[in-house]
Amino acid sequence: MSQEELQPNLHTPSNDPIISCLGGDISLLMDAVYAGLHKGSIRVCKAQRTNGVGEQLMAYVCDRSLTPRHLIEAKYSKINNPHLLKLVATDVVDWPEEGRKYVYFYSGSYQKALSVEAASALGWKPDEVMNGVVNPIVSALTELRNKDIVHGEIWTGNMLVDSVASSKQIILGDCLSLPHSYNLPFIYEPVGRALADPIGRGAGDISDDLYAFGVSLAMILRTSDPMQGASKGEIITHKIEKGTYSTLIGKDRFNGAILELLRGLLYDDPVQRWTLDDILEWRDGRRLSPKQSTKRVTSSRPILFNDKKYNRPELLAKDLHEKPTSVSYLVENEDLAQWIDRAIEDKTIKVRVEQLFKNLELIDRNHFYNDQLTAMLGVTLYPEAPISYKNNHFHLGGFGKMLTHAYLMEKDIQPFTEILKGGFILQIIQNMKMNPILSTLRSRFDAARTLLSQALLGSGLERCLYLLNPESHCLSPILESYYVRSPEEMMNIFEMLCEGNSNITLFDRHTVSFLSVKDRKNIDAYLPDLRAPESHRRVLGQMRVLAAIQKRGNLKGFPNIANWLASNLNQVYAQFHDNVKKEKLKNAVNDFKTEGNLSKISALFDDPKLYQSDMNNFYQAMRYYKQLEKEKLEIKTRIAKNQVGFETGNQIASLISLVIAMFIVVISIYTNFTG
Amino acid sequence: MSNKKSNKTQKKRKSSKIGLSIRFILIAFMLVIVSFLFWESASLFWIGMLPTGVAWIIDRSRQKSKTLTVGAMNFAGCFPYLMSIWMAFDPAVLSARYLDDPLTIIVIYGAAFVGYVINYLSVSGFSAYAVQRAKDQILKIDKEKKALEQRWGKKVNGKTVLDEKGFPTGKDKTIEEDNDDEESTSKAPA
Numbered sequence: 001m002s003q004e005e006l007q008p009n010l011h012t013p014s015n016d017p018i019i020s021c022l023g024g025d026i027s028l029l030m031d032a033v034y035a036g037l038h039k040g041s042i043r044v045c046k047a048q049r050t051n052g053v054g055e056q057l058m059a060y061v062c063d064r065s066l067t068p069r070h071l072i073e074a075k076y077s078k079i080n081n082p083h084l085l086k087l088v089a090t091d092v093v094d095w096p097e098e099g100r101k102y103v104y105f106y107s108g109s110y111q112k113a114l115s116v117e118a119a120s121a122l123g124w125k126p127d128e129v130m131n132g133v134v135n136p137i138v139s140a141l142t143e144l145r146n147k148d149i150v151h152g153e154i155w156t157g158n159m160l161v162d163s164v165a166s167s168k169q170i171i172l173g174d175c176l177s178l179p180h181s182y183n184l185p186f187i188y189e190p191v192g193r194a195l196a197d198p199i200g201r202g203a204g205d206i207s208d209d210l211y212a213f214g215v216s217l218a219m220i221l222r223t224s225d226p227m228q229g230a231s232k233g234e235i236i237t238h239k240i241e242k243g244t245y246s247t248l249i250g251k252d253r254f255n256g257a258i259l260e261l262l263r264g265l266l267y268d269d270p271v272q273r274w275t276l277d278d279i280l281e282w283r284d285g286r287r288l289s290p291k292q293s294t295k296r297v298t299s300s301r302p303i304l305f306n307d308k309k310y311n312r313p314e315l316l317a318k319d320l321h322e323k324p325t326s327v328s329y330l331v332e333n334e335d336l337a338q339w340i341d342r343a344i345e346d347k348t349i350k351v352r353v354e355q356l357f358k359n360l361e362l363i364d365r366n367h368f369y370n371d372q373l374t375a376m377l378g379v380t381l382y383p384e385a386p387i388s389y390k391n392n393h394f395h396l397g398g399f400g401k402m403l404t405h406a407y408l409m410e411k412d413i414q415p416f417t418e419i420l421k422g423g424f425i426l427q428i429i430q431n432m433k434m435n436p437i438l439s440t441l442r443s444r445f446d447a448a449r450t451l452l453s454q455a456l457l458g459s460g461l462e463r464c465l466y467l468l469n470p471e472s473h474c475l476s477p478i479l480e481s482y483y484v485r486s487p488e489e490m491m492n493i494f495e496m497l498c499e500g501n502s503n504i505t506l507f508d509r510h511t512v513s514f515l516s517v518k519d520r521k522n523i524d525a526y527l528p529d530l531r532a533p534e535s536h537r538r539v540l541g542q543m544r545v546l547a548a549i550q551k552r553g554n555l556k557g558f559p560n561i562a563n564w565l566a567s568n569l570n571q572v573y574a575q576f577h578d579n580v581k582k583e584k585l586k587n588a589v590n591d592f593k594t595e596g597n598l599s600k601i602s603a604l605f606d607d608p609k610l611y612q613s614d615m616n617n618f619y620q621a622m623r624y625y626k627q628l629e630k631e632k633l634e635i636k637t638r639i640a641k642n643q644v645g646f647e648t649g650n651q652i653a654s655l656i657s658l659v660i661a662m663f664i665v666v667i668s669i670y671t672n673f674t675g
Numbered sequence: 676m677s678n679k680k681s682n683k684t685q686k687k688r689k690s691s692k693i694g695l696s697i698r699f700i701l702i703a704f705m706l707v708i709v710s711f712l713f714w715e716s717a718s719l720f721w722i723g724m725l726p727t728g729v730a731w732i733i734d735r736s737r738q739k740s741k742t743l744t745v746g747a748m749n750f751a752g753c754f755p756y757l758m759s760i761w762m763a764f765d766p767a768v769l770s771a772r773y774l775d776d777p778l779t780i781i782v783i784y785g786a787a788f789v790g791y792v793i794n795y796l797s798v799s800g801f802s803a804y805a806v807q808r809a810k811d812q813i814l815k816i817d818k819e820k821k822a823l824e825q826r827w828g829k830k831v832n833g834k835t836v837l838d839e840k841g842f843p844t845g846k847d848k849t850i851e852e853d854n855d856d857e858e859s860t861s862k863a864p865a
Contacts, residue, residue, distance in 0.1 A: 632813055
């Protein structure tokens with residue numbers, strides 16, 4: 001994205017169905033929608049370029065409560081593949097009655113998707129599938145892999161078809177406007193991710209994309225849905241017990257190469273699942289040797305929980321959250337230990353459960369105990385399962401966006417604070433297989449736990465929101481009607497807010513937390529000043545933060561912000577004793593504020609000697625004042641005692657009389673001797 | 676060490692006092708001898724210089740400037756007579772004649788009076804001038820104080836209690852000093 005494209009587009013709400021975007025380059029037609037492509041709360045509207053031939057565009061209008069995938073936007077925009085929607089621009093538009101919304105503009109105009117039904121049976125022939133679906137998706141996935149992007153929304157509802165073109169090749173639709181795989185129907189997700197809430201699924205990896213690709217192929221190829229009418233729980237249970245292939249394909253029979261691909265992609269074990277390289281080899285005609293299949297663990301006798309019998313740890317883990325109060329009973333009466341020990345002959349599960357029992361000793365037996373135990377036991381029995389805590393099912397990577405969503409939708413965030421404050425989440429992470437992503441998440445959760453217990457500016461829940469969801473826009477009340485994603489954008493909005501408004505409060509808990517997360521190196525040094533009880537320190541801190549952002553981003557001048565700062569500097573001037581210095585500073589600030597150079601204004605107050613010399617000179621002046629008073633008192637006393645000039649007068653008199661006497665003596669001597 | 680030093684200085688003072696008194700006795704002794712040797716001039720001198728003696732008693736200043744003024748004029752009044760006695764064939768007769776003549780005393784004491792007059796005029800004249808100068812100095816000081824107050828604020832007068840950064844705490848220093856004998860919280864660097 002160019003710098004200009006990142007600038008907020010400031011439209012005023014109106015009833016005009018056409019919204020002018022990107023400085024008039026693009027017209028968004030609000031009422032012209034691609035009804036068949038809507039993704040839940042994401043509207044897809046028609047748009048077109050206003051210059052040239054009027055290129056047709058598709059505008060995906062984001063939902064404010066669902067954080068788009070901003071972090072991969074720049075990488076995605078560089079992709080130029082005929083089987084992926086081409087991202088041409090992004091903008092923030094003022095949507096009537098709904099506030100500012102983020103919009104992705106893709107080139108092209110596609111009226112419909114293959115099938116908007118989550119579970120479909122299209123019954124395509126293998127040849128058609130090869131040309132129309134497999135080749136385009138493999139090409140798109142290769143491109144995405146090269147850019148280190150996981151699509152996250154590969155399913156028939158996001159496979160766009162060009163109704164005008166003669167070829168039946170699909171194009172993969174948008175994957176940026178929603179959190180990773182938020183709109184992906186659960187059936188397209190591997191079991192572990194399918195169990196999580198859509199918002200809490202977190203970022204997946206390419207094997208999840210390949211799994212979704214496999215499920216999509218099954219949907220397109222099969223002629224009937226063997227699980228028609230089945231609930232989500234039933235389908236997932238079937239997937240766990242019989243495997244994905246059996247669940248999706250049922251009695252359909254496929255032959256030849258496509259069967260190999262289907263089986264390869266629908267392995268439930270991600271280790272066995274085909275990789276993109278495997279697909280490329282398969283497409284080149286090489287036949288791959290089937291990988292060793294690992295059997296899912298089944299117990300020799302069932303365990304009873306919530307009046308149901310369970311033969312598999314995964315199924316038990318899936319249902320534990322249904323009755324957390326029974327979980328502690330299950331653990332404490334040693335039913336579970338005996339079941340794991342005697343009925344399940346799997347040492348890895350046994351080791352994990354033993355570790356859990358050890359960790360339980362470290363958990364407080366407070367009123368969250370049952371929920372915490374449920375969450376811990378769930379991931380112990382089935383490590384791929386999401387963490388289930390009080391009806392919130394999430395993977396660690398999805399927690400941040402889930403929290404942001406709950407915060408924006410004004411849902412109860414108590415469970416989230418309990419999760420962050422409780423040490424159990426860190427213990428769960430500790431027992432997971434470490435990788436760089438998990439290590440980052442662990443440090444974030446660890447930091448969030450500390451920050452949540454602090455009430456200081458730049459910490460607390462607000463900081464956790466941005467720390468755990470780095471893609472979130474700033475949720476400050478003063479920026480509510482804007483969509484601020486970066487400190488630079490925030491400066492532009494501040495500049496607008498400060499116009500003729502010197503009393504506005506720019507730095508609140510949200511803005512400070514947002515800036516601190518986005519630009520930690522530049523901002524955290526000034527956090528003590530921003531938190532200071534003295535107003536002059538706060539103003540100086542704010543000025544330094546704003547100047548640091550302007551300098552780092554090499555941004556244009558901000559005369560309105562400079563004016564706002566200048567009008568708030570009275571408390572800072574009051575810190576100087578020297579009125580002359582104050583006047584000089586005021587004049588210098590007034591000179592710089594017109595050009596909006598915050599760095600120059602900040603530099604005026606940055607010299608520590610400025611304050612030290614002022615204080616030293618003040619005390620020197622005090623001493624001089626005292627000296628003058630003493631001198632005055634002495635003179636007054638001398639006048640009062642009539643002593644002024646007394647001694648000098650006497651001395652002069654002596655001198656005069658001595659001269660006269662001398663003269664008389666000389667005259668006497670002279671007259672006597674001259675007769 | 677300090678005790679030793681003070682002892683030494685005390686000893687020095689004692690010895691200098693003794694030295695002075697010895698010197699004084701010696702001078703007095705010499706004067707007595709000289710007076711006996713030249714009794715003709717000495718009698719006129721001692722009688723004539725009586726106003727200087729009075730001035731010496733009256734003059735409480737350390738420098739004895741008044742005594743010097745009166746003494747110089749008094750001596751100037753005596754000197755022509757003394758000169759005549761020293762140049763006379765019979766100094767004793769001339770000395771007696773002078774002492775007999777009231778004009779001599781009038782002239783000599785008149786000269787001493789002139790000394791008094793010179794002293795009075797000089798002191799009163801010069802102190803009037805000095806008072807005016809002192810008043811000008813007070814005005815200049817007030818002006819400087821005002822300039823300081825304008826530049827640094829009223830707090831520069833040191834009458835208010837200041838915090839560690841030199842800003843008023845809102846308390847009056849005089850009241851605080853009256854209320855307790857604690858030191859002022861003003862932390863002016865030494």
